[in-house]
Amino acid sequence: MKRKAVMAHGGDCVSIELIGDSFSEAQTAALEYARQNGATFIPPYDSIDVMAGQGTLADEIFTSGEGPFDRVYVAVGGGGMASAVAALLKSSWPKVKVIGVEGVDQASMKAAIELGKPVPLDYVDVFCDGTAVTQVGKLTYEFCRDLLDEIVTVTNGEVSSAIKSHWDGLRAIPEPSGAMSLAGFLKHHEAGKIEPDEKILTILCGANMDFAKFADVSRQAGINPQRDRSWRFNIPEEKGSLVGLLTGLPPGVSIMDLQYGRTMNEPQRPLLSINVPDLACAEFEKWIARNEESAEDVTGHGATRFRVIPFTxxxxxxxxxxxxxxxxxxxxxxxxxxxxxxxxxxxxxxxxxxxxxxxxxxxxxxxxxxxxxxxxxxxxxxxxxxxxxxxxxxxxxxxx
Known part of the structure; x- marks a missing residue:
């Protein structure tokens, strides 16, 4: 999608060569090409001129007349857009809080601020590919260090839920990085950090969503970490034992997933992923307490995440x-x-x-x-x- 957009704007003046499997590898190759050919390298974020262009987004917000806002949530990749948004909005609304949002496994700006300088991450998740940056820039680090009031990190599941919220409320489908700001706000809202009278702005920027990614986004959007849990239960290998386990669940509890395969081991250990609504939480906790000797919480374990195939x-x-x-x-x-x-x-x-x-x-x-x-x-x-x-x-x- 991005390649098609580049070709549409550049036409015959543009050629595209894909090098590497990450932004860092591509940037290294681009810098080397510029050195060998006397070309000009245009930084994607660590440049005052590029940041000024990104800052026009904040100017549109200010001139819209919708402000002032108490809180603004903005996604952070290399930090260019976050720097420009924070600089312009704080010059117009000095009391506004600007919160940067990064992926849990993409938090290069958070790491830079904590360590006092830009540092490369050993691992960068690419689910939110538009913000998948190994190391932030020197300029953007200085701006974000001085202007961001806070950085909140979000999981891929929280981003997927934010994409669903965009669709439910606006019939808009942003790319994962475009939904990060809303994910950050929703996380703060669920944690009770938002005052009732606060006026909030979340910046939706990025619509390069690959169609093949919808299935994974939809799956992750359906996971509520507060209500969805996975358990293994010990049951004897005998007729009716699994049915007895399922029918014994408290009313209101929904079975989301069930994995069971007969093995040579005894007892058998089926895996259930279940959704517990708020009204059923108290009864479910009592039920689990009565069955604690035969139940093990395996939420997030390898067997749950990968649907492990039974083996001996x-x-x-x-x-x-x-x-x-x-x-x-x-x-x-x-x-x-x-x-x-x-x-x-x-x-x-x-x-x-x-x-x-x-x-x-x-x-x-x-x-x-x-x-x-x-x-x-x-x-x-x-x-x-x-x-x-x-x-x-x-x-x-x-x-x-």
């Missing part, structure tokens, strides 16, 4: 489970598999295409013994930043 752990010798994140393009994961194929065997593999720019797979690797696992651990995790974007361990206790 007794067949594994020394397993290591890892979550591998890689660019969603042909051959991207193959490099990782080739790099480790000589030291381990694959005993589990779970992957589903979600429409994101990155793919994620849960992979079980089995070693001949614990000593072999210890020897080769660094080789496995050392693939992060080389053949794949990230390799994170998933504890075996979260899976079986």
């Amino acid at each position: 752990p007794a067949l594994f010798t020394s397993p290591l489970f890892v979550e591998v994140e890689f660019p969603e393009r042909a051959g991207a994961l193959l490099g990782f598999m080739n790099a480790i194929s000589w030291i381990t065997s694959v005993c589990y593999f779970n992957y589903a295409y979600t429409g994101e720019r990155v793919g994620r797979a849960l992979i079980g690797l089995d070693f001949e013994n614990d000593e072999e696992l210890s020897i080769h651990r660094d080789k496995i995790f050392g693939q992060a930043g080389k053949t794949v974007r990230a390799v994170k361990e998933v504890l075996a206790g979260e899976i079986f």
Whole structure:
């Protein structure tokens, strides 16, 4: 979508060459091209002139006559738009609070302010690709440090819920980065940080939504971290035990997901994801307390997030489970598999295409013994930043 827009505006005067799998890689290549060819590099955010252009958005807000506002929420990527918005609005409305919003795994400005200088992040999530910046600029850091009143971080699920809110209220579908400001406001509102008489502005900027991403956004928007929980329950392997568990749930509790596969283990351990409305919370807590010996909260665990396929752990010798994140393009994961194929065997593999720019797979690797696992651990995790974007361990206790 972005490439088509660039070509539409530039026509025959523009050529596009895609290099790298991240903004940082592309910027490095662009700087090198400019050096070799005597061309001018136009920074995407760390430039007074670029920031001034982004600041025209704030000028439109001021001249609209809708202000003044008490709070303004603005997404932060490299920090250009946030800097310009804060500078212009605070010069017009000195008492306004400007709150920057970053993704939990994209918080490069928050890290810079905490450490006193721009620093590169080791890992940057790209769900909100328009704000996926490894390191903020020197100029934008100084502006945001001095002008932002606060930075709030939001999860991908909270951003997805904000996209849904935009659709429900405005029939608008922003890209994830465009919905971050509303996600930040909603987080503060739910935490009781917004006064009843405060006038709020959230900046919606960005409509480059890929159609393939809708399914993942829709799924995450349906997750309420305050009400949706996942549990494993111990039940005997006998007729009616699973039905008895389900029918014993308190009234009002909805089953969102159920994962169960018969294994050689005893007792059996089905996994239920359930939604507990506010009116049913008290009764559900009592029910869980009565069943605490057979229930385990596994919300957010690997088995819940990846819908782990039933298997028999007794067949594994020394397993290591890892979550591998890689660019969603042909051959991207193959490099990782080739790099480790000589030291381990694959005993589990779970992957589903979600429409994101990155793919994620849960992979079980089995070693001949614990000593072999210890020897080769660094080789496995050392693939992060080389053949794949990230390799994170998933504890075996979260899976079986």
